[in-house]
Amino acid sequence: MEESGPPAEPADEGLMAMAQRGDGPAFERLVKRYEHRLFNYIRRMVGSSADAEDLFQETFLRVYRHRNRFRTSARFRPWVYRIATNLCRDHLRYRRRRPALSLNAPAGDAGTALADTVAAPNPGPEEYARERELAAHIEAAIGRLSLKHRSVFVMARYEGMAYGDIARALRIPVGTVKSRMNHAVAQVLDDIGETKT
Secondary structure (H helix, E strand, O other): OOOOOOOOOOOHHHHHHHHHOOOHHHHHHHHHHHHHHHHHHHHHHHOOHHHHHHHHHHHHHHHHHOHHHOOOOOOHHHHHHHHHHHHHHHHHHHHHHOOOOOOOOOOOOOOOHHHHHHOOOOOOHHHHHHHHHHHHHHHHHHHHOOHHHHHHHHHHHOOOOOHHHHHHHHOOOHHHHHHHHHHHHHHHHHHHHHHHO
């Protein structure tokens, strides 16, 4: 008699179907699954960890409120990213109309995620300073992208989403995703090149 391993974890869509039937723990598992990656996506979109926390919570509040609208035959990830992207877009529009300066936020509230991705193992102080400077330039270049280009860039590069999923999340054709991605990459590279000269 063969021993069976632990039961397989249900897919996102399965957890959402369970949540639609009132299973609170299933919904909590879904939130936990997206806790880090969706939060990081939102943070990169809006440039603030504090705002990202609020927007992450609002995203899942909306997911819960509208859980019965989700078709379990569809993919959950593009749906939740569409909700988060729309909230980011609204937040950025509001912030543009009413800019606020926080005295409590540290300078460069972008975190160290980019520095971690470009860091070599055990860099010396000079190398570490260069990497931090490059990470800051990259983060600033991403922040200068238009929202439509930034959302595609961050979903593809940081979230590892396929172009088809990005297209579903943003409700645009795959060709548009590719063209926006090409534009975003070119602009980020140009911005980085300009800051180095």
